Amino acid sequence: MIWKKFALLLIFLPSLEACHAQFQKELRYLDLYLGIRPDNNGEIPVEEAVGFATYIESPDELNCDFETECLWRNAPTDKLLDTSDWWYFKKNDEKTFPVQIQPGNPVIPKGEHFIIAGNTTKNPNGAVLSSAPIACQKGFANLTFSFWLYNNAQVEVIILRAMNRRRHLQVLLRPKMKCDFLGAANEECRVEIPPIKEPFRIGIRAFDLKDNTVGSLAIIDHIRYHGKICQQSPFPSSFSSLRIPPYDNSPLQRMSDLSCERPLRSCRWGNMAKSQLSEWRVGRSIDRWVDMFEITANQSHPNSSFLFLAVDSFSPRPYSTLTSQVIPCSQRTTSLSLKYWMKTGTQAEICAVDEDGIALSCAYLEPNDSPGPITIDLDSYAQPFKFTVGIIAFDESSFGLLAISELRVGGLLCTEPAPPIVTTISPPVIQHIFGLQPGNGRYVPYDLSLNCDFTKDYCNQWVNYDGVVKYGVMPRDSNVFPVPKGVKGNVAVFLMQNATVSNLRSRMVPCSYNGRIDVEYMRSEDAQVRICALEQCVDGNATNGKISIGVSSTTPFYVSIEASSRNDAVVIINKVSTSGEFCPLKSAEDTVCDQLVCNFRETFCSYETTVEKPGDVPVIKTPNGATVTLNGGGIRAILRSPTFDLAYPSILTITLSQSTFGSRVLLCPDDTSDPTLCHELAGPRVLDSSEKQVMFPLDIGARSFSLVLLHDKSLEFGPATFNIKSMELRTVNDEPMCF
Structure with a gap:
């Protein structure tokens, strides 16, 4: 009980x-x-x-x-x-x-x-x-x-x-x-x-x-x-570590004096904290590296001594930051590069701070970018500043760990003489320092105005067809390429080797009234640049600046930024802006429809008839279509398309008739193409003269074509009459493309 x-x-x-x-x-x-x-x-x-x-x-x-x-x-x-x-x-x-x-x-x-x-x-x-x-x-x-x-x-x-x-x-x-x-x-x-x-x-x-x-x-x-x-955390003593030795606080002679590739020797970085229990230390071995960072054995690690900070939930706060010696001021961009490793759950940042510790610029260290190296840039700064590296958070159920190595600092102190600028253009060097790459193609949607800021957009309303123009980032304070102050960010670059001519052409402009186009540019010594429209051109005489042209037209026209060179050269386009009145550009689909669709009643629309050599005769406009008769006095007639850009693969549908056996209708890349290189649309076996539709697939890379009407058998079969009634575009799914 x-x-x-x-x-x-x-x-x-x-x-x-x-x-x-x-x-x-x-x-x-x-x-x-x-x-x-x-x-x-x-x-x-x-x-x-x-x-x-x-x-x-x-x-x-x-x-x-x-x-x-x-x-x-x-x-x-x-x-x-x-x-x-x-x-x-x-x-x-x-x-x-x-x-x-x-x-x-x-x-x-x-x-x-x-x-x-x-x-x-x-x-x-x-x-x-x-x-x-x-x-x-x-x-x-x-x-x-x-x-x-x-x-x-x-x-x-x-x-x-x-x-x-x-x-x-x-x-x-x-x-x-x-x-x-x-x-x-x-x-x-x-x-x-x-x-x-x-x-x-x-x-x-x-x-x-x-x-x-x-x-x-x-x-x-x-x-x-x-x-x-142990009376304190064992983590700081990991990696056979030692305290960071004190450094000589004498004035910096060069920005590169701040580089710290051997932390136990002449490293002008130190701890900024009151406690020695949560301070940066110099690691001398990678013993337990895999266990501490919780990684696999085949992942990367430093190849020499390195700096690291290890803290846990019981480490005194605030945690120490790794801090550089104060930089009096800089006359160019200062670049800090390093390799880094972080334990999962650790968050860290690099900052440039002023003398009072107020952040001028900060960048988070992303786990996916480890081990790098990564580079952090700070624009020229006329006041004293310093760099800091530190842990800002970590998984407190474990511990925080950040290691860095190969710490390098580049730039120019205000007191440091600037190196001479090399003006010789080397295309491989330009390719590298600008990080040049192709654009995203001329087949994507684009803004319906000529205005273009290349720092924000590829500006597909401006098209380059020969691949000379590429896109990259303006280098900062490069010793191999002079950069005007204020020009930075993404740019379009004509990279020209030897004697080259290239252009960046606008999409068709429907009309303009008292319009003006301004182009901000920069060029090397052996390059020329100009802007052209309506059979007028304006040259850019200075090595950098702005060129402008006025335009007024009630009919469609194009604008071209043309670059040429006597030797290896570059032309850089930063921005295109307009003022005055411009009709909105048409989309790629609407433009190609306007260019290629035609009923040929008393008009050739955007097509042209050409006479290139003896035996050629022109096509004639009639109320019933574009017509020509080949009777021995001529054996060929040509209807040439305008230059166009397709938004996507399409089907060209032509309604036509031809009267005589032996006559042929060919679709050729251009006027001068050998007939064996052309596609036979109709003939030579002609049994009646009734209208028929012929179709030809246009690849997205097609830019022009010539419709060739050929009859060299008039002595055998008599004259041949051709009549082109219409041309239309359809999608690859056989649906109307233009309305």
Whole structure:
């Protein structure tokens, strides 16, 4: 009966704060039969929270008799290892514990405190008592404590990572131990803990707390921890590291003095922090590199000494930043390049800051770009500034780690003489320093105005057909190419080798009234550039600046930016702008429809008839179509298309008639093509003169064609009359393309 009543208390252990009458009754039973009662409302007296946020400095700090505040507390419930709590009790009289509670000393002095975990559920519960964090443990250590168990309850020691991951306790190891109900009377639990190289906590866990009839419980007291521990995080001493040596603070002579490829020698970078516990250090080996960064063995690593920062949740804040010596001022762009590695979950940034630490520019280090190298550029700055590298966040369930190497700084101090500029143009060098690449093609949609800012867009309303024009980024302060101040960003580049002529031509402009077109450009010495429209051209005489042309027309026209060279040369186009009135450009689809679709009634539309050689005769406009008769005085007639750009592959459909056997209708690339290179649309086997439709697929690369009407058999078969009624465009799905 005593144990039945005693078990009732365990129902209420998880709810000591609920002070109703039934609960007080069970507490009286527990006091009556065991002589114990909760103290401090069941809450374990613990040190202030700061004690659990820093590493202990001595193992004695974990010794605890529960008579005063201790560095042990209930672990946060994670629904796995920990589903219950330990509660704070006090011996209220001199009663001894019954034999069902073993193996600790049954005689507990009156007034002594201890902690209890218990439960009466069907499903087993567990309660974890967790220590303050320990930086690391050197060699073996011993943990002892007094314990009592009842009704199949068990106790174990677990070594936990210092921080939880996703609110779950992380077990590093379970030391070998034998602490159970069958231990010798008055026996303490003794556990040998092996060396541990990373931050951890010690957990004492009661488990198998179950039995919905009489309950089960565990009691512990007199915790002792003996061993040799680290007093600070072991991470900074990784990689056989040394502190960054102090540097000579004498004035910089060259910007390159800030390069730090050998951190233990003449490196003008240092820590900016008050604490040595979270500072940048010099790594001299890659031992444990794979483990620390949690990467595979075949991934990259530094090839020489490197700088690194390792911090965890207990490292003093703010964390140190790696800081360069102050740069008095710069006359050109300053470039900082480095390789870097980051542990997953670490976030870091590089900043340029002024003397007061106010950021001028910052760039985040992206995990996907590691190891680099990456380059950070800062425009010329007339005031003192410096560079900083630091960790801004990390996964606090683990630790943060950032390593950098091959740190190089380039640029010019204000006091540093500028090197002479080399004006010789080398196409491979230009290709490299501009990062030139083709555009996205002339077949994509484009803006319906001539205005173009190449820093923002490929501007497909301006088309280059010979591949001379490419797109890239204007180099900053290049020693091999003079760059005017203010010209930066993306540009269009004519890269010309030897004597070359090329142009960037606009899409067809329907009309303009008092319009003006301005082109911002730059050219090398052996290049010429001009803008042309309506049979007028204006030259760009200066090596950089703006050229302008006025245009007024009620009929469609084109505008061309033309570049030429006597030798290797470049012409750079930065921007095209307009003023005045311009009719909106037509889309590529509308333009090609206007150019190629025609009913040929008293018109050739945009087509032309040409006479290239003896035997050619012109085609004639009639109300019924474009007509020609070949009767021996002439054997060929040509109808030539305008130059066009297709938006997508199309089908050219021609409605025509021809009257005589032996006559032929050919579609040729141009007027001068050999007939064997042309496609036969109709003939020479002509059986009647009725109208028919012939079709020809136009590839997206087609830009013009000539319709050749040929009859050299008039002596045998008589004259031949050709009549072209219409030309239309259809899609490859045989749907009308123009409306």
